Amino acid sequence: MPSKNTPVSIAAVAMHAGVSVATVSRVMNGLDGVRPVTRDKVLASVTALGYRMNHLARNLRTAASRLLLTMVPDVGNPFYSEIVRGIDSVAREHGYFVMLCDTGADEGRESAYFDLLRTHRADGAICLDPDTVQHALANESNVLPWVACCEFDPAIAVPYVGVDNYRAAGDAVRHLIERGHTRIGLINSDQRYRYARERQRGYLDAMRAAGLPIHPEWRQLVESLDYDAGKHAALQMMAQPEAPSAIFAVSDTLAIGALSAMRQLNKRVPEEVAVIGFDDIAIAAQTWPPLSTIAQPMRLLGETAAKLLLLRLADPEAKVQGVLLDHHLIQRESS
Amino acid sequence: MPSKNTPVSIAAVAMHAGVSVATVSRVMNGLDGVRPVTRDKVLASVTALGYRMNHLARNLRTAASRLLLTMVPDVGNPFYSEIVRGIDSVAREHGYFVMLCDTGADEGRESAYFDLLRTHRADGAICLDPDTVQHALANESNVLPWVACCEFDPAIAVPYVGVDNYRAAGDAVRHLIERGHTRIGLINSDQRYRYARERQRGYLDAMRAAGLPIHPEWRQLVESLDYDAGKHAALQMMAQPEAPSAIFAVSDTLAIGALSAMRQLNKRVPEEVAVIGFDDIAIAAQTWPPLSTIAQPMRLLGETAAKLLLLRLADPEAKVQGVLLDHHLIQRESS
DNA sequence: TTGAAAGCGCTAACAG
């Protein structure tokens, strides 16, 4: 079976089978209205010639690529990869391929990727970038099919899925308070993210509601979500004269960095300082001590985002709603 | 500026500018042989109408999608995500988008993704799947442009990039031996991966070369590379009457799981049992104790793979070689 | 320097 250099076209199959291209097309697309005998004849030619449809041509006709774009700020972050898995599974289930793009939360790069949508190389997009960069896409939201995942601004008319970050952060802080802490620090991330702003609001309000003191020095802002960033922030925070006895980090990666800082400082966790994270990524259960955290349903978040997008694709008119998923506290040994 | 529902085509621009579609095409592609006046006229119409080229149509003509496929066994594995970053950066530099696909190391899924190549929806592919599943693609290697990364079989005629797993594993074991260990265990992964088989060979030969005893019970095979798998394997290994005093895990994630197991067993690391991993993912420096490991140049691995593919795309005839990159030992506190 | 026209491989009316 010589692998032909010239890819065989639908016309070649039609000729070989002694039918018209239309019939071949019908068979390839599983449309009915084709006599079994004819179908078999076509199928035989297909295998005989090793025919494979050129999707490019089909897409041009149908104006659909069956490709879904997923834009994430950082593919390396385990939080995002779990979400991506969720997206991928429902996309594949519906015959779509997903194209994963790492934007680095950069507006320019995101816009470049978004061009894939504008130029019909992708049918729809799921955006996990900061809501501040999402705003740039908001104008086109009515004409271009995209949905927001995790990050979203309810004010812009785009379907979204996420969690109630304000309440979740409050839950984390209230948990710390219940454990007897009064000096609670916050390691927060890039304020371009709405989740960061919301969680900070949750932290602040929970502290106030409990009548606890709020020290600006107990709040550290970091730019990236990697372990080192969390470590440095924690080190910084503990270097102060009156340091917190508990730390709430808005991401597990940051919290794990904080754990590492405590080790370096010879502070026992949770006896001397308690730590709680956010997300519940796989490694949170493996750290020392195992990390308490606010779990987000990552997989489901991704699946839901994909479903919302598919809905929007199926019916561009349908006004699809935003949806909030439940979080929950997982207490392990770090708090 | 009303966002038109009907996407404007090249014909619309031509009409608006009072030129032919051919001229518009020339301008869009930056070909010369167009009078500046004409060019400006066209450009003006382009912005006036908000024209964006339909790449689908262009691709059909040029038979190129500017899309590169990257097939990884598990997007959630931090080792792979760093490689993906490398691939992405050089691809983008050359005007390609990369489409990241999670195959789960499943032959069926990989084949489905590979269809994107066969049906012209992607120009080339980079495969990180087990060499055993790569074999299925080997027949088409001469006609379909793809390269292997990390996993590769030198026997099949496909460009590849990776490290010398045999020697690297030997280095890890020799390091443990130098630290005075004689009872060394191996946590190895799925034997469908050539790297797993090579590292095992490296382990075995290094042990033999040092005249050390080899106990089959000191070898644990796991199916997945997640933390839990490493933990269970380590637990299993330590449950034996004569347990190892050192463990070499073929992946950092596995090694981190082993660290977690030692904690549960109240074994001090490295005093009672030493642990060394492989890869040097970001979190390896943050564990307790910080993990010794064999570092792979992950980023460079990805960049090189992309470059090899680009080379193959530019000149399908050129016989591009396989390349091996250097690894190195990083000793931290777990050994 | 520009335009006319022929496809790229496929789908979808519309006929028969």
Place this chain on the structure above:
DNA sequence: CTGTTAGCGCTTTCAA
């Protein structure tokens, strides 16, 4: 049930 035919939006000779 099957075939004819007209495009999808673009690139690319070939002529003018």
